[in-house]
Amino acid sequence: MDRFKQIETFVAVAAKGSLSAAAALEGVAPAVIGRRIDALESRLGVKLLVRTTRRVTLTFEGSAFLEDCQRILNDMHNAEAAVSAGGVKASGHLRLSAPAGFGRRHVAPLLPVFIETHRDVSVTLDLSDRLVDLVNEGFDCAIRLGELPDSSLVSLRLGENRRVCVASPSYLAQHGRPASLDELAHHNCLAFGSTANQQRGWTFSQDGKVVTIRVNGNMECTDGAVLHDWCLDGYGLAWRSWWEVGDDIRAGRLVTVLDAFAAPPIGIHAVFAQRRHLPLRVRLFIDHLKHHYSSPAYWRDDSA
Numbered sequence: 001m002d003r004f005k006q007i008e009t010f011v012a013v014a015a016k017g018s019l020s021a022a023a024a025l026e027g028v029a030p031a032v033i034g035r036r037i038d039a040l041e042s043r044l045g046v047k048l049l050v051r052t053t054r055r056v057t058l059t060f061e062g063s064a065f066l067e068d069c070q071r072i073l074n075d076m077h078n079a080e081a082a083v084s085a086g087g088v089k090a091s092g093h094l095r096l097s098a099p100a101g102f103g104r105r106h107v108a109p110l111l112p113v114f115i116e117t118h119r120d121v122s123v124t125l126d127l128s129d130r131l132v133d134l135v136n137e138g139f140d141c142a143i144r145l146g147e148l149p150d151s152s153l154v155s156l157r158l159g160e161n162r163r164v165c166v167a168s169p170s171y172l173a174q175h176g177r178p179a180s181l182d183e184l185a186h187h188n189c190l191a192f193g194s195t196a197n198q199q200r201g202w203t204f205s206q207d208g209k210v211v212t213i214r215v216n217g218n219m220e221c222t223d224g225a226v227l228h229d230w231c232l233d234g235y236g237l238a239w240r241s242w243w244e245v246g247d248d249i250r251a252g253r254l255v256t257v258l259d260a261f262a263a264p265p266i267g268i269h270a271v272f273a274q275r276r277h278l279p280l281r282v283r284l285f286i287d288h289l290k291h292h293y294s295s296p297a298y299w300r301d302d303s304a
Contacts, residue, residue, distance in 0.1 A: 004076075006040040007069045009033055010048060014066050015152045015274050017055050070154045077278060090281040091120035097134075097142040101224045102268075103127040106243055107143055107289070114288050121281045135273050140282045143289070145241075146266040153271045156286060159293030160265040162242040165202070166254040170234040177257055178237070181206060181213060184258075188236035189215035190227045202239040204261040215239075246299065268293055 012022040013033060023030040041048050048062035058066060098107040104127060111123060126132065132139055134153065148155050167177075178184055181204055189202070201212035217236050221227050228245065231238035232253055238245075248254040270286045272278065292298045 003043075006036050006043075008073065009036040010040055011066065011069050011073060011274075013037060013049065013056060014058060014062070019051070019056065067155065071156065074154055074156060074278070089120055090118045090279075090284050092122075092279065092281055094121055094123040094141075094281050094285060095126070095139045096123060096285075097126045097128065097132045097139050099143070099145060100127045100129050102145060102241070102243060103143065106293075110289065110292060114285055118281065118284065134271070140279065141270055141272045141286065144269050144271055148267075148269055148271060152274065154274055155269045155271045156290070157267045158270055158286070158290045159268040159299075161268050162262070162265040163203070163239060164242060164245065164249075164256045164262065165204075165237055165239050165258045166231060166245050166249065166256055167237045168232055168234040168253065169255055171231075171236060172255060172257070174234075179258075181211070181258065181261055184213060184215055184237070187217075188219075189217040190230050190236045190238045191215055191217055191220045192224060192227060193220035193222055203263045204258065205263045206261055210263055242299065 009022065009026075012025060013019055016022045016025065019033045019037070020030045023033045026033075037049060044065075046061045046065075047059050048065060049056045050059060096107070103125065108125060108127075111125060115121060115123060126139070131144075132142060134140075134142055143158075144155075145161050175187060178187055184202075191202075201214050203210060203212050205211070215237075219230060219235060221230075224240070224244065227238050228240060230236065231240070231245075232248065237257065245254050249256060270289065272282060
């Protein structure tokens with residue numbers, strides 16, 4: 001049995017959530033799909049899917065394997081498209097979604113250069129912190145930071161996003177510099193409030209484990225740019241992304257603290273719906289972002 005076909009089948013089953021749905025997509029009997037999955041699991045020596053009469057779910061190993069499989073399939077499709085496209089130019093309308101703050105700083109500034117290079121492409125950029133429905137809302141691609149729970153989407157890692165705990169020199173001069181995570185309880189922490197009754201925790205690494213800490217402070221906001229400004233003005237500690245505060249750190253307007261407890265970086269991803277042939281305009285734009293985001297020089301010169 002062809003290994004590549006097994007991988008295609010595995011990705012289809014993970015995306016559809018059942019063997020019968022994947023079989024209907026390909027026009028074969030569910031038993032055929034089942035035999036391919038059995039052969040793949042037997043060859044790898046691990047269980048990738050937990051199957052019930054109603055649905056299949058991914059095991060831990062299956063989730064890890066899925067991301068690699070999606071990348072392999074996408075690379076293969078891109079390679080085929082690059083050859084078959086030949087000298088064909090990218091054209092058509094590109095609908096993009098990105099988080100508001102990150103999109104303003106690191107998506108919007110890169111679009112004019114892309115459009116200048118590909119003059120037959122037009123673009124709509126939606127900047128919003130809500131999780132858009134790519135398929136039902138008609139988006140070609142979305143830029144997302146962090147975990148990607150929806151396995152029905154293909155994801156490509158474009159770069160890494162590092163988060164740091166920062167404060168202004170004036171705040172630290174007045175309140176001292178925290179030396180441990182426990183000392184956060186004695187500081188005014190400027191938290192991102194996702195709802196009126198819930199805030200997002202701050203993530204750190206301690207004793208080899210990633211821990212999430214609920215912090216306390218007298219000011220919360222659902223806009224990261226406001227938290228950034230409050231931190232610059234000396235009102236407290238903030239937990240922000242490097243792409244947002246890198247310039248301020250280099251200029252001395254903000255100082256990092258608790259660096260020894262920094263959590264591993266999270267991914268910056270491009271996500272799009274499962275497609276056999278990704279439009280050339282989408283593929284080229286993803287390559288355009290990856291070219292910039294994967295370069296350490298881009299983040300050192302954080303003026304884009």
